[in-house]
Amino acid sequence: MPLPSISPTxxxxxxxxxxxxKGLVADLRLDxxxxxPFPFFALRFPADADIVQVTLIRGTESVELPSAPGSxxxxxxxxxxxxxxxxxxxxxxxxxEVRAASAPAVGEVWSVRAQAGSPQAQWQFTQSDNAPxxxxxxxxxxxxxxxxxxxxxxxxxxxxxxxxxxxxxxTTDPTVVGIPAPTTAYRWSKSGAxxxxxxxxxxxxxxxxxxMPVVYAPKTIEITEEVWFETGxxxxxxxxxxxxxxxxxxxxxGPRHLALVLDRSGSMSGPRWQxxxxxxxxxxxxxxxxxxxINPADRIEQLVFEDTSCSWHPIPDPLIxxxxxxxxxxxxxxLICDLEYGPAGSCxxxxxGLIRAIDDLAALPAQADAExxxxxxxxxxxxxxxxxxxxxxxxxxxxxxxxxFAVARQTGAARQRVNQRLSLYTIGLGATxxxxxLDSLAxxxxxxxxxxVEVSQIAxxxxxxAAASHSAERVPSxxxxx
Numbered sequence: 001m002p003l004p005s006i007s008p009t010x011x012x013x014x015x016x017x018x019x020x021x022k023g024l025v026a027d028l029r030l031d032x033x034x035x036x037p038f039p040f041f042a043l044r045f046p047a048d049a050d051i052v053q054v055t056l057i058r059g060t061e062s063v064e065l066p067s068a069p070g071s072x073x074x075x076x077x078x079x080x081x082x083x084x085x086x087x088x089x090x091x092x093x094x095x096x097e098v099r100a101a102s103a104p105a106v107g108e109v110w111s112v113r114a115q116a117g118s119p120q121a122q123w124q125f126t127q128s129d130n131a132p133x134x135x136x137x138x139x140x141x142x143x144x145x146x147x148x149x150x151x152x153x154x155x156x157x158x159x160x161x162x163x164x165x166x167x168x169x170x171t172t173d174p175t176v177v178g179i180p181a182p183t184t185a186y187r188w189s190k191s192g193a194x195x196x197x198x199x200x201x202x203x204x205x206x207x208x209x210x211x212m213p214v215v216y217a218p219k220t221i222e223i224t225e226e227v228w229f230e231t232g233x234x235x236x237x238x239x240x241x242x243x244x245x246x247x248x249x250x251x252x253x254g255p256r257h258l259a260l261v262l263d264r265s266g267s268m269s270g271p272r273w274q275x276x277x278x279x280x281x282x283x284x285x286x287x288x289x290x291x292x293x294i295n296p297a298d299r300i301e302q303l304v305f306e307d308t309s310c311s312w313h314p315i316p317d318p319l320i321x322x323x324x325x326x327x328x329x330x331x332x333x334x335l336i337c338d339l340e341y342g343p344a345g346s347c348x349x350x351x352x353g354l355i356r357a358i359d360d361l362a363a364l365p366a367q368a369d370a371e372x373x374x375x376x377x378x379x380x381x382x383x384x385x386x387x388x389x390x391x392x393x394x395x396x397x398x399x400x401x402x403x404x405f406a407v408a409r410q411t412g413a414a415r416q417r418v419n420q421r422l423s424l425y426t427i428g429l430g431a432t433x434x435x436x437x438l439d440s441l442a443x444x445x446x447x448x449x450x451x452x453v454e455v456s457q458i459a460x461x462x463x464x465x466a467a468a469s470h471s472a473e474r475v476p477s478x479x480x481x482x
Contacts, residue, residue, distance in 0.1 A: 004119070004143040004242065005173035012132030016177065018123040021142035023115035023239060025229075026125050027178070029138055032079060033104045039136070043094045043114055044124040047087060051117035054094060056081060058110050065094060078102045115239055119143070139178030144227045145169045146242035150249055152212075158369065160249070162188060164206040167227050182229040185238070192221030194251060202233035214371070215251050217294055222246040254369035255297035257326070258287055258466070259357040262341065263378035264304040264319075269344040272429065275455040276377060277341045283375065283462040284324065284336035290466070292329040297367060299326040301360055302339065305353030307384035308346045314401030316352040316386050326360060349385025350378055351405040358422070362414035372422045375465050376441070377458070379429040390437040423447045425465040429458060 004021040018024045030039040045052060052067040056076070063074045063081060069092070071084040080099040085092055098110070114123065123142075130136045144167035152160040167184045169175040176182060187202040194215060200208035228241035260280055268276060280302055291298045302324040307317045323339050324332065354376060361372050382389055389405040403411070409419050424445035426438040429452050442449040450461045 002121075003145055003169075003173065004175050005169055006140060006142055006175060006177050009171065009174050009177060010132075011135055011137070011178050012130060013137075014128045014130045015124060015126045016137070016140050018125070018140070018142045020119050020121065021123065021175075021240075022117070022119050023113070023143070024123050024125060025114075025139075025141045025240060026112040026127075026137055027139040028110040028112065028127065029107045029136055030098060030110055031106045032098050032100045032108050034100045034102070038097050038099050039127075039129070040095065040097045041112065041125070041127040042096070043112065044088070044091050044126075045094075045114065045116070046120055046122070047090055047092045049092075049116040049118075049120050052092075052114065053116075054112065054114045056083075056096065056110065056112055058108070065096060067092065067094065075101070113239060135178075137178070139176065139180070141176045141182060141229060141240055143240050143242045144175050144184065144229055146225055146227050146244040148223075148225045148244060148247070150223070150247060153368070158212045159209050160212055162200065162208045162210075162223065162225070164225055164227060167206070167229070176229075183232045185228050185231065185233045185235070187226045187233070187235075187237075188223060189226070190221045190223050191246075192219060194219045194221050196221075202235065204233055212251055215253050216290070217253050219251045221249050221251065223249055252369075253294050254371055255295045255299075255367050256291060256371050256373065257299045257361050257364060258301070258373045258375070259326075259361055260284075260300075260302040260462075261353045261357045261374055261376045262302065262304045263348060263350070263353070263376075263380070264306040264342060264344050265348040265378075265380060266345050267348075267380050267430075272379065272455050273341075273344040275458050276429070277339075279377075279458040279462050280341070281336050281339065282459045283466055284332060284339075286463055286466045288329045288333045288336070292333070296328070297365070297370070298329055299364055300324065300329070300332050301326040301357070303353065303357060303360070304341055305349055305356065306344075306346045307349040307352070310347035310384050312384060312386070312388070312395055312399045312402050314386050316356065317349060317384075319346075320349065320352050320356050322360065326364060347384040348378065348380050348382050349387070350376070350382040351387030351389045351403075351408070352385040354389070354405060354424075355387050355408050358409055358415055358418050361422075362418045366417060370421060372418050373425065374422065375425045375427070375462060376438075377427045377429060377462075378433065378438070380432060381434050382437075389441065390434060426450075427452055427458065427461050427465070429455065 002020040005019045054065040065083045066085040074081045078101045082097045085094040127136050147165040149163045188200045199210045224246045225244040228238035230238040287300045303322040305320040357374050387403050387408050425447040426442045426449045428438045439449040
């Protein structure tokens with residue numbers, strides 16, 4: 001598509017041609033006298049141009065000049081303006097003469113503003129006295145150049161940069177000739193069902209940055225730039241303005257890694273354990289349903305934790321282990337329903353279970369846009385292990401080699417990488433849980449805590465957390481008959 005431009009590209013020409021623009025602004029310095037010769041300028045534009053409006057401005061006063069064949073004799077303060085428009089082939093030529101009724105002036109500032117309803121192939125503005133050493137046309141402008149580039153990685157949480165093309169054009173095809181450089185405003189808009197909280201609006205900077213949002217599946221948006229001269233932000237939009245063609249940006253769904261950490265201590269035995277393991281299978285199936293075909297790097301793991309020594313010791317219990325090793329959705333789909341969780345049996349090393357999950361997630365290939373989720377289910381107080389979660393947990397006298405979870409989760413580069421992009425969701429099952437501890441764990445890790453009193457509510461709690469952590473909508477409570 002032809003772009004707006006002005007030729008020639010330097011000041012001092014008696015004639016300027018404006019190409020592919022809806023209009024132009026010519027700023028003038030005229031010697032206005034009461035005797036001839038009087039300053040004169042002419043504007044040529046296509047006769048079939050739609051809704052042409054030409055305005056002559058002096059200070060705070062203005063008059064509308066004829067844009068169809070005819071003549072007019074007007075006053076603008078103590079100035080007489082004689083204007084005549086006539087047909088010349090396929091064009092209209094508007095000639096204007098300015099006389100001083102009183103108070104002649106040298107270098108008086110005037111402005112001509114012409115605008116049509118759509119871009120015209122050519123406008124021509126003439127002021128025959130204009131010369132490089134004696135400027136009567138100090139500046140001429142047309143519509144700004146619109147267009148932009150999108151730069152940056154398209155992953156979740158990455159910074160994307162919108163960079164507008166130079167609104168004043170290039171040295172060979174300028175949209176402004178002369179000085180001063182006009183104020184330029186850029187306004188960005190988007191379409192598409194994706195919420196981007198920091199998506200830029202209006203700015204006088206040609207460059208804006210926004211953060212790629214979390215999306216459940218790849219989403220496409222269209223971005224458009226509107227640019228204008230003179231009025232700045234927030235507007236109104238200046239007379240000389242352009243709108244770019246839209247550009248498509250696909251927001252990719254980054255890898256989502258989920259670890260379910262399941263308390264297998266003795267207090268979980270009986271119906272409570274049966275419901276917990278059933279809910280774990282439901283969670284696994286939800287993950288498979290949500291993530292199949294979304295990102296090939298997605299992984300799910302389920303692990304159980306207990307401590308058979310029921311004491312604090314530097315090395316984790318070997319029974320803290322996955323019942324489902326980190327698997328892609330397709331692989332997990334064939335394993336979930338046959339998982340063996342083992343019997344509930346001994347004590348509660350909550351910190352060890354969480355650190356094992358973090359280490360397993362950290363062992364996955366490092367990816368800048370990966371998101372990590374841990375869902376922890378427990379029914380009691382921590383009472384054993386090698387990592388303690390709550391500062392209020394009593395440790396026996398002489399205990400050594402025990403780390404706090406706050407320190408352990410950030411020990412080493414691999415754990416730090418996971419911790420920076422980790423959402424930790426906690427479920428407290430039953431009346432005797434460390435609610436303050438579980439709530440604090442979730443609050444400090446972009447997660448949610450839910451207290452479940454009835455074991456039958458476990459599955460719903462896990463579904464709620466899976467949906468929240470993976471940016472997916474909840475399944476309707478009334479199932480489809482099919």
